[in-house]
Amino acid sequence: MDGDDVIVGIDLGTTNSLIGVVDSGFPILLADAEGARLLPSVVSFPESESGGEVLVGAPALRARALHPARTVTSVKRLMGRRAGEITGKEELGFAVAGEAGEPLRIAIPGLESRYAPEEISALILGRLKENAEKALGFSVSRAVITVPAYFNDAQRTATMRAGELAGFAVERILNEPTAAALAYGLDRLTEKSRVAVYDLGGGTFDISILELHEGVFQVIGTHGDTQLGGDDFDAALAASMEDGRWKMEDGVEAAAIGVRARLLEAAREAKEKLSVEEEVVVRLPFLVDGENLERTVTRGEFEKLIAPFLDRTRRHCLHVLADAGLEPGDLDEVILVGGSTRIPRVRTLVAEIFGREPNLSQHPDEAVALGATIQGGILSGALKEMVLLDVTPLSLGIETFGGLMNVIIARNTTIPAKAGEMFTNAVANQESMLIRVLQGEREMANDNWELGKFEIPFEKGQRGSARVGVQFAIDENGILEVLARDTVRNHDKVLKIVDAAVDVEDAKVESMISESVEHAFEDMNARKWTEARLKSEELLPAVKAGVAALRSKMKEGEVSRIEAAAHEVKAALENEPRDLRRLQEANDRLDEVTQGLAGLLVEKAMDEALEERP
Amino acid sequence: MVDHFNVLGLGRKAEIPDDEIQKAFHALSREQHPDASAAKEGGDFAVVSEAYRVLGNPATRLKHLLALEFEERDDKPGAGGAGISEDLVQLFGKVGGALQAADEILAKREKQQTALGKAVLAKEELERQGKLRELAAFVDEEIGSACARFGEIDGLLESDREAGRQIGEALAARLGFLTKWQAKIREKIMEFV
Numbered sequence: 001m002d003g004d005d006v007i008v009g010i011d012l013g014t015t016n017s018l019i020g021v022v023d024s025g026f027p028i029l030l031a032d033a034e035g036a037r038l039l040p041s042v043v044s045f046p047e048s049e050s051g052g053e054v055l056v057g058a059p060a061l062r063a064r065a066l067h068p069a070r071t072v073t074s075v076k077r078l079m080g081r082r083a084g085e086i087t088g089k090e091e092l093g094f095a096v097a098g099e100a101g102e103p104l105r106i107a108i109p110g111l112e113s114r115y116a117p118e119e120i121s122a123l124i125l126g127r128l129k130e131n132a133e134k135a136l137g138f139s140v141s142r143a144v145i146t147v148p149a150y151f152n153d154a155q156r157t158a159t160m161r162a163g164e165l166a167g168f169a170v171e172r173i174l175n176e177p178t179a180a181a182l183a184y185g186l187d188r189l190t191e192k193s194r195v196a197v198y199d200l201g202g203g204t205f206d207i208s209i210l211e212l213h214e215g216v217f218q219v220i221g222t223h224g225d226t227q228l229g230g231d232d233f234d235a236a237l238a239a240s241m242e243d244g245r246w247k248m249e250d251g252v253e254a255a256a257i258g259v260r261a262r263l264l265e266a267a268r269e270a271k272e273k274l275s276v277e278e279e280v281v282v283r284l285p286f287l288v289d290g291e292n293l294e295r296t297v298t299r300g301e302f303e304k305l306i307a308p309f310l311d312r313t314r315r316h317c318l319h320v321l322a323d324a325g326l327e328p329g330d331l332d333e334v335i336l337v338g339g340s341t342r343i344p345r346v347r348t349l350v351a352e353i354f355g356r357e358p359n360l361s362q363h364p365d366e367a368v369a370l371g372a373t374i375q376g377g378i379l380s381g382a383l384k385e386m387v388l389l390d391v392t393p394l395s396l397g398i399e400t401f402g403g404l405m406n407v408i409i410a411r412n413t414t415i416p417a418k419a420g421e422m423f424t425n426a427v428a429n430q431e432s433m434l435i436r437v438l439q440g441e442r443e444m445a446n447d448n449w450e451l452g453k454f455e456i457p458f459e460k461g462q463r464g465s466a467r468v469g470v471q472f473a474i475d476e477n478g479i480l481e482v483l484a485r486d487t488v489r490n491h492d493k494v495l496k497i498v499d500a501a502v503d504v505e506d507a508k509v510e511s512m513i514s515e516s517v518e519h520a521f522e523d524m525n526a527r528k529w530t531e532a533r534l535k536s537e538e539l540l541p542a543v544k545a546g547v548a549a550l551r552s553k554m555k556e557g558e559v560s561r562i563e564a565a566a567h568e569v570k571a572a573l574e575n576e577p578r579d580l581r582r583l584q585e586a587n588d589r590l591d592e593v594t595q596g597l598a599g600l601l602v603e604k605a606m607d608e609a610l611e612e613r614p
Numbered sequence: 615m616v617d618h619f620n621v622l623g624l625g626r627k628a629e630i631p632d633d634e635i636q637k638a639f640h641a642l643s644r645e646q647h648p649d650a651s652a653a654k655e656g657g658d659f660a661v662v663s664e665a666y667r668v669l670g671n672p673a674t675r676l677k678h679l680l681a682l683e684f685e686e687r688d689d690k691p692g693a694g695g696a697g698i699s700e701d702l703v704q705l706f707g708k709v710g711g712a713l714q715a716a717d718e719i720l721a722k723r724e725k726q727q728t729a730l731g732k733a734v735l736a737k738e739e740l741e742r743q744g745k746l747r748e749l750a751a752f753v754d755e756e757i758g759s760a761c762a763r764f765g766e767i768d769g770l771l772e773s774d775r776e777a778g779r780q781i782g783e784a785l786a787a788r789l790g791f792l793t794k795w796q797a798k799i800r801e802k803i804m805e806f807v
Contacts, residue, residue, distance in 0.1 A: 418660040538731040594730040601733035
């Protein structure tokens with residue numbers, strides 16, 4: 001083995017990262033000097049530019065408790081995104097900067113420099129490279145890096161740049177569930193099977209369906225969410241533990257960031273314990289102003305908190321099945337990977353969706369890295385007889401007349417792929433045509449992600465006289481190149497989407513800005529009152545109808561509780577002067593006491609629907 | 615015009631089992647995918663991928679076959695509206711109506727802020743979803759029976775080309791609509807989950 005021939009495989013994860021290499025035909029993962037294969041994807045910065053070293057991995061994770069504001073975690077969730085997209089809802093322990101629509105930067109207190117997410121990722125990749133070189137005894141410079149299958153073009157490009165910044169020639173950007181399928185299929189090359197890979201990690205979720213046959217791994221379909229994972233479970237659990245007492249949402253200042261970091265860390269520990277225990281006691285002494293936090297969390301409570309997130313993964317699973325035109329019974333195996341699939345409720349959910357027990361043969365943390373390593377081996381020629389046919393997860397197209405999205409390459413098309421279409425001028429004497437390149441599944445152009453745009457000039461003429469051919473080519477990394485050709489004058493224009501993030505005139509950002517200006521001029525209280533009133537007007541007639549239909553099935557106490565709460569809502573609505581807080585509280589109370597009734601109503605509707613079936 | 619049958623090394627006919635197309639695609643992938651160890655210089659995998667995409671779908675496969683046989687451009691629409699049968703027009707009305715009804719209830723549901731508000735709509739929601747599922751099953755059946763006639767088209771293209779062309783074009787147009795509606799209905803059903 002030699003440095004120039006070797007292609008390492010890297011899983012650049014939200015929580016942890018790994019690196020591996022194929023040795024004598026077998027993929028192996030490489031450990032650091034302490035024998036650890038998992039490198040926490042955490043970077044901690046010193047107090048000042050001159051004051052100490054940048055920590056990466058386990059030491060950075062330890063530093064997080066002391067210096068949360070200077071410690072960057074889960075940076076993967078920020079890759080390829082624009083500043084305006086990050087809302088207060090996202091659980092970041094550190095500050096992000098940048099004007100809306102511009103590439104996002106991470107700000108570290110005390111440091112002049114602002115860091116792009118790919119620069120942080122490059123530090124993690126650089127550490128993996130060092131670890132690998134120490135373990136192997138020679139330098140490595142070529143790599144396969146994995147990304148969530150549902151990453152868009154900007155997120156893929158950012159990952160590629162991170163690799164280059166770390167000194168790698170990035171030979172391939174590989175989809176994570178596909179990588180896991182490679183790890184699964186390595187020992188099963190002669191079998192013919194159809195498998196689904198359910199990949200729920202720290203920050204992202206993917207579901208892919210593949211057909212494996214004689215060494216060909218063909219992806220049939222893929223779906224996912226790049227902002228859904230274990231981090232969300234931690235945040236939900238942390239928020240429920242602190243009950244709003246310490247106002248986590250105001251956590252921009254350093255002290256609040258510290259409280260938040262401790263809460264998140266405690267939540268993560270509790271979550272992990274709840275995979276084996278039925279309940280845990282969380283103790284955080286002197287959390288705020290000498291006040292202690294002590295709470296018991298049961299597995300049932302935790303499962304209730306994460307139910308909405310798991311429901312989203314369920315939808316993606318049904319979607320990918322529909323896209324592939326398959327029923328759950330058509331699959332031979334459902335493989336689980338990603339750390340969050342250790343949660344018992346995730347496993348039972350997968351069993352419910354697919355009607356079979358999931359396959360747990362793959363190591364949840366290591367399968368993706370092993371797959372990346374295998375792909376590295378395929379590319380370097382160390383592994384033969386295997387080839388991977390992947391797809392583009394999102395449709396690509398351009399905006400056409402009327403602001404509609406015109407799909408040129410549909411989602412789930414095998415890549416590399418090329419496709420084109422001819423366009424003409426819609427009005428006479430038009431001198432040029434604006435090509436907006438879009439990625440996404442929505443019908444309206446503006447609802448999709450804009451990858452870039454360019455103008456193609458042509459000769460003036462009658463309506464319909466111009467001929468512009470637009471050709472899309474997606475390479476094996478899933479990265480797009482667009483070629484527009486004025487076929488009358490043979491004039492070419494090529495758009496390589498390299499830094500699509502630097503596009504300030506994005507329509508989305510424009511609308512975001514205009515919306516925020518509008519809202520600033522509105523009377524906030526009046527708007528909130530209207531919102532609350534609409535909620536009351538939704539609940540009151542629903543209570544009437546629901547109680548009338550189900551009174552016989554409800555306990556007397558429940559009926560009177562609901563009626564009392566409804567009465568209070570009416571009173572709050574009619575009260576002069578308006579008391580917003582009272583109405584909101586009355587609504588919340590009524591919403592809360594009618595949960596059981598809502599469940600009964602849905603059950604009744606489902607029973608009736610079943611009876612009507614022939 | 616590229617002959618996609620030729621690219622995949624398949625005989626030029628409408629009736630080809632799905633797994634035969636996939637087998638041909640996999641065999642060529644092993645030779646032409648840029649990653650394959652046996653990859654030949656200068657091979658263009660995008661051409662193979664495109665051929666698989668066109669032939670893998672019965673509607674585009676039949677259209678492409680007819681375009682090759684009668685040397686027409688396959689990116690142009692077919693012979694026009696003449697071939698659309700009455701039952702398809704009716705089905706179009708049904709599909710459109712069901713999609714619209716689904717959109718209405720989904721929009722209503724979207725507006726509800728409370729569990730009880732949503733629960734009140736559950737009955738109507740289930741009914742409309744059930745309608746969509748029935749339609750999806752019906753469209754699936756129609757696609758199945760259209761594809762069952764591929765052998766007949768292949769026969770006619772040998773014996774009575776003009777008849778083969780006419781029946782084939784009508785069938786291709788029919789399949790084009792059916793597959794498009796099928797995708798739309800399936801997507802809409804997903805919005806209910």
